[in-house]
Amino acid sequence: MNRARPPADRRRRGAALTALGLVVALLATACGSGPPPDPKAKDLDTLYQEAKAEGQVIWFAPKPEAQMRPAIDAFKKKYPGIDVKYTNKKAPDLVTQLNVEQAAERVSFDVSNAGGLTVLPSLDMAAKVDWADYQVPADQVFADDFVYVWAVPKVWAYNTDAVAAKNAPASWDDLLASRWNGGKLTVESRGSFMTVWDQDPSLGSDAALDYASRLAKLNPHYTENTTQAHTNIVSGQTPVGTDLINLVLEDQAKGAPISVAPVGPTNANKSYLFVPKGSPHPAAGRLLTAFLASAQGQAALVDTYNSVIPTDTDCTQAATNKVIGALCEAGVKWFSETDIKQYEQFSAFFPKVEDALGTDVN
Structure with missing residues (x-):
């Protein structure tokens, strides 16, 4: 005949099991079978x-x-x-x-x-x-x-010896002025400087093609890449052109006569x-x-102008990040990529831009 254990016996038995459990847990940990480390x-x-x-x-x-x-x-x-x-x-x-x-x-x-x-x-x-x-x-x-x-913001830049700050282009529309006709603009032929038109709904890819066609009528000086365009601006061969803000800031620090034009928005690639x-x-x-x-x-x-920057316009770090500071000082808003689908869009967009610019040689 089974009899119920007295409460004191149950407490002693429970305490013994708890102690045994702690010993088992300690042994398991010592043997490597406990919770894995972070x-x-x-x-x-x-x-x-x-x-x-x-x-x-x-x-x-x-x-x-x-x-x-x-x-x-x-x-x-x-x-x-x-x-x-x-x-x-x-x-x-x-x-x-x-x-x-x-x-x-x-x-x-x-x-x-x-x-x-x-x-x-x-x-x-x-x-x-x-x-x-x-x-x-x-x-x-x-x-x-x-x-x-890091980000590589695309900008328009100008040679400060050739163009006074008050006469620098201040918008995308300003770049279409007749005073820039006849090779006074140096433009990257691949059309990546127009990325923002495919990102910003206020611009739009259809409007981009019309813009590129109008820009082409100014007979700009085309370069294979943006680095070559930058060299033309610094040398004064062309007073205004497509550029990368990292290159602009690097040569500014060396005393070169180049500055960011307040043309925006832009792409912070x-x-x-x-x-x-x-x-x-x-x-x-x-x-x-x-x-x-x-x-x-x-x-x-x-300090070499190659760090991460916010995905979209945010000037809170302007005092500590020279890239952000230069964009914000020029009043240039920017957009960056957030989704792989955007790159898929670009792969279809850029050939059309090249065609509109007249630089599609493939």
């Missing part, structure tokens, strides 16, 4: 050890090495034992080279760049990486495998880094990319 607390350290064993990271991007040097030096100081080999290579050439190398299974670099027209062809070339494991901010991860590291499939040093490639996205990496980039 992976984010160790992944960067683990990644560093893997990257250090690889010994080097090879980075290709369409930027002068002098602009990247502060970030490279900061990375090497934080992660000693990893050499950084940097090459300045134009974005279209990057896509072509990587496509050939991946087909041959002989990839020669670890960090690549994508932006504008090279985003879509780069999607399938990127290795799959969970960037959250390496503490990359979620708002800097794009299309899963790309990391937003985002630039992404990614680790290619088949890269020779994949751990080092991930480590460098994560570093450049971090606060420390951004601090090293900001």
Whole structure:
């Protein structure tokens, strides 16, 4: 015949089971079968050890090495034992080279760049990486495998020796004035300076084609890329033209006679880094990319005008970020890409713009 245990017995038995449970839990933890540690607390350290064993990271991007040097030096100081080999290579050439190398299974670099027209062809070339494991901010991860590291705002610039500030074009309409006729405008032939027309509903892609046709009637001086257009403006060969604010600010700091024209809105083209499939040093490639996205990496980039900026017009950081400060001082509003569908739109938009400009030679 079973009898109910007295309350005191039940309390003693419960206490014994609790104590036994604690012992079991402690033993389980000691044997490694307890709750796993936070992976984010160790992944960067683990990644560093893997990257250090690889010994080097090879980075290709369409930027002068002098602009990247502060970030490279900061990375090497934080992660000693990893050499950084940097090459300045134009974005279209990057896509072509990587496509050939991946087909041959002989990839020669670890960090690549994508932006504008090279985003879509780069999607399938990127290795799959969970960037959250390496503490990359979620708002800097794009299309899963790309990391937003700096913006390249497109602007119109003018030579201050040739054009007084009061006479500089102040709007898109001002650029169509007859005084700029006959090669006085230098224009990037690929038409990427018109990206914002496909982003801003107040402008519109249909209106863009009409605008490009009217601009073409001024017989501008066409250049293959924006860097060449910038050189023409600085030299005074053409007084006004399409440019990149990063180049304008860099040469301004050297005393060049160039300034941002208050023509807006504009596109603040985002630039992404990614680790290619088949890269020779994949751990080092991930480590460098994560570093450049971090606060420390951004601090090293900001003084060379290559940092992340807000997706749309926001002047709250104008005092500490020279790119934002220059855009806001000129009164230029900007838009950036937020969705892969926008890049798909651009792939159809730019050939039409080139056709309207008369520069479509393909």
